[in-house]
Structure formats: C-alpha cells, structure tokens
Amino acid sequence: MTINRRDFLCRAAAGTAAVSATAVLAPAPAEARGNLPIPEQAVGLLYDSTLCIGCKACMSACKEANQLGLEDNVGEKLWDTPLELSGKTYTVIKIYQHGTMAEKDKAENGFAHLKRQCLHCADPSCVSACPVNAMTKDGPLGIVEYDKDACIGCRYCVAACPFGVPQFQYDTPTPEIAKCQLCKHLLAEGRIPACAQSCPTGATLFGSYPALSAEIDRRKAMAPGAAATFPRRTVDSGDVHEKAAPQYVEHVYGQSEVGGTQVRYLSGVPFDKLGLPTGLPERSYSSVSETLQHTLYGYLAAPAVVLGGLVVAALRGARDHHDEE
C-alpha cells in the first residue's frame, strides 16, 4: 500500500493530537485534589526549641522504646552518637551555633537546639509516593505508619519526603525503612511517645492537635521576659515548671508547610538556621502529583479511550498488511 507524504503527515498529526488531547484534557478539573486535612482526632507533638536543654533524654528513650541499635560516629564506642536521622535513629537533637555562642536562642552569637524526627504531615509525600501502601496515614490519630511486610524497599519515600525523614538501612540484606511512628505501640497501651514522656523540660510535648494549637497560641501571646509556666509530657499533665517567657520568632513551623504537619515547632531563632527547609508551599506536593496523575489516569478513562483508538488503528493496519505475511 502507498500513502503520500502529506497524507502521512496528516494522519500522524491527527493521531498525535488526538492522543495528547485525550491524555492532557480528559477529565481534568473534576479530578483536581486539594490538600488532605488534619484528621479530626489527630495527635502530635509540640517541640519548643527555647525549652530544650539538649540533654538528649528523648533520643535515648526513643532508642529504648523502639528497640533501635546504637551508633558510633566519633570512634569512641562509649555511647550512642548519631549525627543525623539514620536507619537506627528515629530522632536526633541537633544544635545551631553562631559566633561566641554566648546566649541561648539567639541567632547572633548564640545557639539553639532542634529535634529532628518525622513531622507526620497532614498530606504526606511518602504516603502518596509508596506504590504498595507500606506508608499509610489511615488511622484516626493521623500517624504516618510504616509496614515492613508490605514494603518492597524502593526508597521512593526516602527521596520524596521534603524533610528527609524516612531512612533506609543500607547495611543489611533485609533492610527496612526507619522512621518515627509516634510510638504507636505505646499509644495503644494508653501511654505517650517516649520522647515526650522523658523530656525533663516539656520541650517535647504530646497532645491532641487542637490542644497543642491552643498551647501554641498561649505561648505566642506571652510577653517576652514575663514569668510563665510550661507543662511537661502533655498539655494537661498538671506537672508544670516556671520560666521567663522567651522571644519567639513569628513563624510556627509545621503550621502551613506542605499543607500542615502534626508535629510543630516553636523557636527563638529563624527556622532556616535550625536546618529546616523554609519557604515550602502551602499546597502539598502530594496533591500536585496526584492531581496530575488523576488528570491523566483518572478511572483509567483516558488510557481506555487511547487504547480503543490504538486497537482500531492496529486492526486496520493488520488488514492492510495481511497479504504481505
């Protein structure tokens, strides 16, 4: 059979246009998905950098509660010395240092602490990324949970997390993803996460999302320098200590970042200095990605239409050629 070039180009152009139009335009706006909200019964942590004394009791308690191995990064083999989150470390206290380090919670010639751990996003990238539902946020408490029995070890969650939280174990033939799951096994027993339980100053505080929101508002309303009280372990534990109210920076980290997180931060120094990624958009990356996916593949509508066209074309082609074979 013969086709002249114009005929071919027309067919090619029409085919390409049809395929791309179906693929791009299909059921577009109806499928757009916004950020997922914070679950109604969500729990979380409030980490107040100004209260943290850097004692690392939380790190030690976390290792014990989650049966994690020790790390030696300084060659002394005397105690656990993780420098960052790792396959054996769900949480780590880091320090910001500047100049003479004379004053705590000051950016200039000061220092401040930061607790690294999973932020338990309202709309987590790791959950959206996981191909086999090993990362989930299905429970009423909104904890981002990991199921090693489902996991295939592709590490897409490690790459996707905007906070660099999930950690893969590269040193074993049977690796898992390591990340904080808010001590869900302790919560099931009516206890609270080990880090909050062990914190001597209430720098890490456990509570329901609304209770922590109220506590954040209370602290932000304090006059800097005035006498104030701070609860330990949980907002309503009744176990409080007194301390002069600090000067907080305006921003509450986790309030809006990628759609909000259930672990939130208060600090006396700007968050970029503490090493947290700043300037994150309010729209979650998962919602952007999933809107794109749903637009292209929602109900497999567009692929089905394209496949139908391809089958018709292939059948016509087979008819035209069958005498050649």
Next chain:
Amino acid sequence: METTYKIPSEVVAAKVDHRPRPLGGPWITPVTTVLAILAVIGLYFILKRFIFGLGAVANINNGFPWGIWIAWDVVIGTGLACGGYVMALMTYILNRGEYHPLVRPALTASLFGYSLGGLSVLVDLGRWWNFWHILSPAYFHPDSVMFEVAMCIAIYIMVMWIEFTPAFLEKWGMRDAKAKLNKAMPYFIALGVLLPTMHQSSLGSLLVVYGYQIHGLWQTVMLPLLFLTSAIGFGFAMVIFEAAWASAGFKRDIRPELPMLAKIGKILMGVMAAYLILRLGDLIVGGRIGLVFTSGFLSLMFLIEMALFAVPLVILSKPANRKRLSKLFIAACSMIAAGALYRIDAFLVAYQTGPGWNYFPSVPEIMVTVGLVAIEILAYIVFVRFFPVLPGHSSAPVR
C-alpha cells in the same frame, strides 16, 4: 564512518527481500568473550549486594536513595529501549508498512533493554522478595506514580515477549500457532504502544512529588510530556543507532534500509523541535527562564542539554545529510546523549537533597550496570544469530 561502511550518498532502493532471517555465525568471538567476562564481574557484585546489603556495593545513601541502577539502568535504559515502541507506532498504528523490516530488530533491542531494566530494579529493591506486591491487588496504591510506572513496565515486558513470540514460532516451524497468534496481535500491539506512552511520561511524573528538591530548570508539571517527547526521540535515534551498529558489527549491507532511516531522521528532527519548544516554552510561561543564567553549574548542565538537543535539529534540517548514514548516526548519538543527560540531570544532578549529601557511583556499582548492559548486548547477539530478527537481505555480499 562512510569509509568504513562504504555507504554511497545516493541510494538505489532496489527490490529486496526484507523478511527476517537468523544471521547464524560463530557464538564465541572476541566481542562475546569480553561481554561474558564483564557479565561475570557484574554478577559477582550482584551476589555481594544480596549477601551484605546495598551499601556493600553501591554508594547510594539516604540523601541520594536512587543511584545509577535506577537513573541509568531504568530511567535511561528503558528510554533507550523505546525503539520497539516508536517503530510499532509507525508501522502498525500510523500504518506505515514500509518500516516493517525495522520493527523486529527494534523490538528485540527493546525487549532486552526493558527486561534488563526490570532485572536491575530487582537488584536495587531493598526488599526484593516482596516485589510481587506491585502486581497484587491487595497492595495496589493507584495514587502512587511509582505504582503506575512499575505496573506499566511489568505488563509491557510481558507484552513485548508476546510480540516477539512469532519469531520463536517461525524458528520452530509452528505455522498454525503463529497464524493464530497473529490474529490476536493487533490487540497486543495496541497495548504495546499505550503502555510505553503511559510509563515513559510517568517516569517524569515521578519527580513532581519531590517538589522543591528538584531544581526549577527541571521541576515542572510538564515533566510527563517532556519525558514522553524525549522517549520518542530516544526511540527514533536508537533505530538509526542500532541499524548502523548491526550493519557494521555483523558486516551487513545497510543500503536497502537507508531510505527508511532517512525518513526516520526527518521525524527525529520534528521530535527534537517539539521537545525544545515545550521545554523552553514551559520555562518562559512559568517565569523560570531567568534560572538559565543564574544557576551556576546547573545552568551549564542545562545549556549542554539544549546544545545536544539542538545538534540533531541542525544536522537533520539539511535533506542531503539525512541520506548519509554518518550524519544520521551523529544526529542519533547527539539525541541519545541529550536524552540521557536530561534524565540524569533531572534524577540526580538537579536533585537538591539538603546540605551534606553527595553521590557518585562506586566502581562495583558501575560494574553491576556494565555487567547488566553486557548481558543485554550478549543476549541480543545470540538472539539475532539464532532467531529470525534482522532483515534477510544480508545474504547479499557487502561491496
């Protein structure tokens, strides 16, 4: 090139028997021996990885959890294996029967490219024994881009083996079975065009959820369309590339195929133009074009990419160049380099994962990739010698 291949610039399209035939010839040659040695070295490190874990062989880390086993073997490897996709699209969907002789060689290369990409994933998966979860409805997560990519690639590999089955049936003289299979073939061909369209674009979509971690010159919701366009470019370029190598390596006369390759060159030119318009247009519309000049090393990488994409466009815009295998070959190589660099940049170079992290593949890690590629080429050689793959006009002596 021309002197080696003795390709005349004017090509006489003679009546030639294009039906595929096995090449025959020796199994053990210097080339196959070297490939076998490389394969064994690769397999040694793969064994080491399964005994001691990924860290014992690869330099990947929690800042760069994906190294060359994903970025090269899968993301670029399957791109390079798009020859079968584009030739099936041309021949069976756009009904250009004249390309028929190029389909089976392209399909063979695609088959091995994708199969090896799949194997590489198995090597790379930390919990590989759970791999079947991707195909088990109990674990499906359709919102995940990775799910879509993995599913599509797994099914596509199966479809390609089915598309290739007629070559086996011919070899074993099973005419009835072949006739029956050919009746169903249009459906598999349609799937074989749909699936790469989906997963090649989704390879780009994989990066959308990374958000700010991918530099603005690469991060865009246009990623799926850009990856699809580069996949189509890869496909046409690889058809030219493989035809040139198959003719040189097996000392086949390529002249009967040259008019087809010239037309493919013209299409490749169009694809390159489309890519450049999409890429630059997206940067201008999105207001990110300024990044081209302000991103230091990444600006340089971007400009190298643009230059490599532009070279085929310039070369192939001259009709005379499209009739010369040497020029077609250079244009194809430039496209392949451009596409590979684009994908490496997007997945590794433009991936800003936070301070303190860096990644460069270790020697054992590279040897695994080299070993897998060696296995792929070896299998291709064995296949074309044993099964009817390449057009049969090779029986004519090379002048």
